[in-house]
Amino acid sequence: DGGITQSPKYLFRKEGQNVTLSCEQNLNHDAMYWYRQDPGQGLRLIYYSQIVNDFQKGDIAEGYSVSREKKESFPLTVTSAQKNPTAFYLCASTGVTAKNIQYFGAGTRLSVL
Amino acid sequence: KQEVTQIPAALSVPEGENLVLNCSFTDSAIYNLQWFRQDPGKGLTSLLLIQSSQREQTSGRLNASLDKSSGRSTLYIAASQPGDSATYLCAVQAGTALIFGKGTTLSVSS
Numbered sequence: 001d002g003g004i005t006q007s008p009k010y011l012f013r014k015e016g017q018n019v020t021l022s023c024e025q026n027l028n029h030d031a032m033y034w035y036r037q038d039p040g041q042g043l044r045l046i047y048y049s050q051i052v053n054d055f056q057k058g059d060i061a062e063g064y065s066v067s068r069e070k071k072e073s074f075p076l077t078v079t080s081a082q083k084n085p086t087a088f089y090l091c092a093s094t095g096v097t098a099k100n101i102q103y104f105g106a107g108t109r110l111s112v113l
Numbered sequence: 114k115q116e117v118t119q120i121p122a123a124l125s126v127p128e129g130e131n132l133v134l135n136c137s138f139t140d141s142a143i144y145n146l147q148w149f150r151q152d153p154g155k156g157l158t159s160l161l162l163i164q165s166s167q168r169e170q171t172s173g174r175l176n177a178s179l180d181k182s183s184g185r186s187t188l189y190i191a192a193s194q195p196g197d198s199a200t201y202l203c204a205v206q207a208g209t210a211l212i213f214g215k216g217t218t219l220s221v222s223s
Contacts, residue, residue, distance in 0.1 A: 004156075006156075027171060031209070033210060033211075035213075040215065041158075041215055042202065042204075042213035042214050042215045043202070043204075043211075043213040044213075045210045045211075048209060049211050050209065054200045055211075058210060060172070066184040079154070082222060088154075090157065091154055092157075100144070100145060100161065100162065100203060100206065101147065101159045101162050102147070102157075103159070104149075104156035104158070105156050107154070107155065107156050109154070
C-alpha cells in the first residue's frame with residue numbers, strides 16, 4: 001500500500017536528550033514536511049524539503065533539525081535545545097502526481113519524562 | 114503575514130442536519146485552499162482542494178466554496194451523520210507550505 005509511515009507512534013524524551021522521529025513515504029513524492037500540533041491549535045510548519053539534500057526552515061525551526069538523504073525519508077530530530085517539545089508531530093508529502101494535495105502520516109506523540 | 118481563522122471552534126448538531134463551517138484568510142494571494150478532516154489522535158485526511166481559479170468543489174455530501182476576493186471559504190456538509198464527527202481544518206497555500214486554521218470540532222449526535 002502507498003502511504004506515509006511515521007514511527008514511533010508514542011515517544012518519550014528525557015531532559016537533555018535528543019530524539020529522532022521517523023517519516024518514510026513510498027508515494028514517490030518530491031516534497032516532504034514536518035508540522036507540530038499543540039492542543040486546540042492548528043498545525044505549524046517546522047521544516048520542509050522539496051528535493052533530496054535540500055531543506056528549509058519553517059516558522060518554528062528552533063530546537064529541531066532534519067536531513068533528506070533519500071527521497072523516501074525525512075527524519076526529524078528534536079534536540080535538547082527545544083525546551084517545550086511535548087506535542088503531536090505530523091509528517092506530510094506531496095508531489096506533481098498528488099496535484100498539490102498533501103498526504104499526512106498518522107503522527108507521533110512526543111512527551112517529556 | 115497570512116492568518117487563517119475558523120469559526121466556530123466547536124459545533125454540535127443532531128444527525129441529519131445540513132451545516133456550514135467557515136474559514137477566512139487575510140491575504141487573497143493564494144494558490145489553493147484545502148479542507149482536511151482529523152480524527153482524535155490521528156493524522157489529517159484531505160477532503161477537498163480548491164484551486165485559486167475555482168469557485169467550488171464537491172465530493173459526495175461535501176461542498177467547499179472559495180471567494181478569494183473576500184478571503185472566505187465555506188465547507189457545506191449535507192445530511193450530517195455521526196461518522197462525520199471530527200475536527201475539520203482549513204489551510205491555504207501561498208508558498209511552498211500550508212498555513213492552517215485552528216479547526217472546527219464537529220459533533221453529530223444520533
